[in-house]
Amino acid sequence: METLKQELKENIIEQLNLEDIAIEDINDDDILFGDGLGLDSIDGLELIVMLDKNYGIKLTDPKKGRAIFESIKVMAKYISENRTK
Amino acid sequence: MNSNYYISSFCSIKNNTISLNGSMVYSNENMEFLEFIKAAYKSLDTNYPKFFKMDGLSKLAILAAHVLFKNENINQDKDNDIAVVFSNKSSSIDTDRKHQKSIENKDDYYPSPAIFVYTLPNICIGEISIKYKLFSENSFFIFENFSAQHLLDYANSLLSAGKTEKVLCGWVELDGNQYEAYLYLVTKIGTILHSKENIIKFYNT
């Protein structure tokens, strides 16, 4: 699980072009959207593509995405339970 | 046809050099476009993390607007009645190619929404409008070459119809490693006449 969390942080920074943010800046419980990391709706859609591409998880409801992408911890739990690759 | 409008300042980004009113503000040779524009962003104290999420065309446009508006003391915290009229040759083709590439291989088919959204040339105007609170008219035109006459006529028509107080005009072009930005602000008071001759003169500066 720790490896997955670390991997997610790396991928989020790279995929979402969070140039000013380092892996150490993201805590497992930090809120990713809104006031937290400041991600927006396009980032949310991009994370849906990332779930599909890296873990074989297909989400079709962006609203469901928001719940899954609450924090690194929540994301990692969901991915480990649902991944197909 | 001359107007009673004025060019208050102009900015250009080309050949790895950024200039304001004809004077160099930043230069960094021997760099590819994306590397150059990022280095310029960092050096010019822009402090706008959204910059990193933008495509090349928006990076080019927003940095030129940053240099120009800083000089004009445009207040980012209140509404600014500035219309935006941009033009170029290649529309958003640089980003179009990236999106097209992502759908070419059926076994590796992951088109990116963050890329697709930039496959419209006017998105760079949207980015500038967000940063500077421009709730104003915007238009993006495509011409084979820079057209001073068109920009002149169109900016005049917006000002004389009372649609706006100022017009940010220019050319923002990106196609592979070829890039060029030239922006100027047209105002109702000033000293340098808003004329075809001056638009061309500053473009060639």
Added chain:
Amino acid sequence: MKNGNKKLDSRMTEVYLSYNNIVSSLGFDSETVVSNIHNEISGLQLIDDKEMFFKSFCSSIINQKELNNSFTSIAVEGNFTRLEMMMITSLNRVIQDTKIPLTKNVGLIISTTKGNIDILDKNSKFLEERAYLGSLGKVIKDFFKFKNDAIVVSNACVSGVLAVTIAKRYITQGIYDNVFVVSGDIVTEFILSGFNSFQALSSEPCKPYSKNRTGINIGEVAASVLVTKNDTNLAKEAVAILGDGSCNDANHISGPSRTGEGLVRSVKLAQKEANISFDNIDYISAHGTGTPFNDEMEAIAINRLGLQNVPINSLKGYFGHTLGASGLLETIVGMHSLYNNTLYSSLGFEEIGVSQPINVITKTITKKLNIFLKTASGFGGSNMAVIFKKINMTSK
């Protein structure tokens, strides 16, 4: 010339939308298309073409055979892209109807979001340079032998209606007397895959403003109109442009403003220039894409403006979202709506599903109409509003 005088001049020059054409899945001329709309016939259908898109999608697509047939009566096919054939077919009819010689006082404006984007596909038989929008402009200009270069506008989904106001500005500035506007976009994998990545594509016919709306359908049309200052020899359905406004949301590059700010400001600007009261607006031809956020934004804006009781429709249920052509397409249908004194049903509408009340037209009905408001919104935060008034008071 002093600014004050110029302002006076521009107010004195009335500008009209006159002869027009629509090339679409519902027909190749405006009358046929409008008659299909009158009968609530949709051009949308479920398409299962794995060559085009990996899953089935709902769209309104122009029949290639019909397009070829129509085109061969004008020119030899083969050297033109699909979009060019659509645009030439559409514009040719308008030029023929107007009988205006293409002198140096005649302008050409082309509006499109993506132009010949299908050329970027590696299987295209055309060279990549044809994908540049300037090339599209040149092909249309050269085909009809316009004296002036085409002005190409690409401003997301407001392009089609923006093109009309650009034409008006060129005329009030005294640069042109007549301007032909042609708008068009095509359904491509490029666009389908992009909107799909936005989770915005609906797999069934779209349902603008409805509770169960699930997104947009992409469609294709080419639409053309003559914009002119000459009030003689106008088409029977001609309208005058009373006022226009275009304001950015300054909020987000893809999501519409939650408050409808840009749209509210656009309508207010148009109303100010039109110098009419909101009570004079008989009908609103809205954007209504069928996405949750767009439709909600429009309902909020319309209520902020106090226009919630004015009959409103979205024509996306007939054509889907035709991108850079939608604004002009819907303006042309609006012109015919005024002339026919008929409000057309907002096809696909079921139970109201926006948080603020709006008066969606649920059944095609006749009603005396004089003035309509056209609105559009698009990526990049752009919004557009134009107010049109019927010219021919002795219409049917």
